[in-house]
Amino acid sequence: MSEKQKKASAYWKENVRYLFILLAIWFAVSYGAGILFKDTLNEIKMGGFELGFWFxxxxxxxxxxxxxxxxxRLMNSLDKKYGYDE
Incomplete structure (x- = not known):
């Protein structure tokens, strides 16, 4: 495997890791706060609405x-790290 292929493979590996982390955060907020912890969060009011409903x-x-x-922002720094920024 050439150096260019190793660099590209490392780039995409890190890119996919960022994607999984960010999507896990979104899942936790949308599913967790909006569905699983709705009853607990509904005890808190925000702007006249229950927090679970708001989420x-x-x-x-x-x-x-x-x-x-x-x-x-993460991708811009990743591009600079691997020399893909232009």
Whole structure:
């Protein structure tokens, strides 16, 4: 395996690791906070709404958008690390 292939393989391995971590966070927020822990979170009010309801309706969307920006930032640093930035 050439040096270029090793570099590309390491790049994609790290990229997929970032994807799994970020998607796990999104899953935990959307499924965990919106469904599993809904009853516990509903004891807390936020803007007049129960927190479990808020996470199920809007919180997971906000977290997803934040994760998109985090992914962009992570990928920019990953590109620089492996020399793929232009």
């Amino acid at each position: 199920a309706q809007q919180g997971s969307i906000y977290v997803f958008v934040i994760l998109i920006f985090a992914y962009v």
